Amino acid sequence: MLLVTGLVLWWPTRWPPSLRIVLNRGLLRGLFDLHRTGGAVLGLLIAVSVATGAYMAWRPLGDFISAAMGQKPVKAPTIAKGTAQGPRLPLDELVARAQQVHPGQPIGYVAVPGKADRPVRVRFKLPDDPHPNGISSVWLHPVTGEVLAARKWQELDAGNGSVAVIFPLHTGELGGVVHEIVTALLGLALGGLGFSGIWLWWRRRRTAAEAARRSAAVARPSS
Known part of the structure; x- marks a missing residue:
C-alpha cells in the first residue's frame, strides 16, 4: 500500500x-x-x-490461481479416524521410509505435525527442483509409517508448484x-x-x- x-x-x-x-x-x-x-x-x-x-x-492466492486455471489445489492427505492411535514411529524410521521413494536424494525439510491425526511430510530437493529446500514431498502415516502420497514439484497444481520459483525469487x-x-x-x-x-x-x-x-x-x- x-x-x-x-x-x-x-x-x-x-x-x-x-x-x-x-x-x-x-x-x-x-x-x-x-x-x-x-x-x-x-x-x-x-x-x-x-x-x-x-x-x-x-495461501488463498495460490488456491485462487489454481482455480482460475481449472486445477484442484493439492492438499495433504488425510488420515482415517481411528488409525492414528498408538505411539508414533521414530522420526528416523519415517524419514528412511520416505527415502525409499526418492533414494539418494537430499532431504530439505521435515514437517512433524503437532497432532497425531495428521501426516508427516518429508520434502526432497530433487535435481530439477528450483526451490532451495525442495518441495517434492512424501507424506507418511505417523503411526504405521505407510506412504500416504508422494508428489514431485512438477505434479503440484500451479498455485502450489509456483512456490518452487517464487521462494528463491523472493530470497534472491x-x-x-x-x-x-x-x-x-x-x-x-x-x-x-x-x-x-x-x-x-x-x-x-x-x-x-x-x-x-x-x-x-x-x-x-x-x-
Whole structure:
C-alpha cells in the first residue's frame, strides 16, 4: 500500500520525469529527493519482494490461481479416524521410509505435525527442483509409517508448484550471489524509505506547527 500511494504522489504531470537528486541544499531537501526519486526508481524492484512474500504468506492466492486455471489445489492427505492411535514411529524410521521413494536424494525439510491425526511430510530437493529446500514431498502415516502420497514439484497444481520459483525469487537465491546481494540492498532501501518517510512527515508537521504559532503571534493584538 505504501508503495502504491508513494507512486501516486510521485507521478509527474509531465514526461519524462525529473530524477534529479540535489544534495547541496541542506539535509531536508537531499533526503526528500532521495526518498522521492529512490522510491520511484526502486519501487518496482521492491514490489517484487513484497508481492512474492505476500504470495507465500497468504495461501488463498495460490488456491485462487489454481482455480482460475481449472486445477484442484493439492492438499495433504488425510488420515482415517481411528488409525492414528498408538505411539508414533521414530522420526528416523519415517524419514528412511520416505527415502525409499526418492533414494539418494537430499532431504530439505521435515514437517512433524503437532497432532497425531495428521501426516508427516518429508520434502526432497530433487535435481530439477528450483526451490532451495525442495518441495517434492512424501507424506507418511505417523503411526504405521505407510506412504500416504508422494508428489514431485512438477505434479503440484500451479498455485502450489509456483512456490518452487517464487521462494528463491523472493530470497534472491534464484539468480545466485548477485541476485542475493541485490535483494539484500533492496531490503535496506525499503527500510531507508520507511525511515526517511517518517522523518519527512515529522519535519513537515513541526514546520507547520511553527508557522501556525508565528501566524498566531503576529495576529495577536498588542495590549
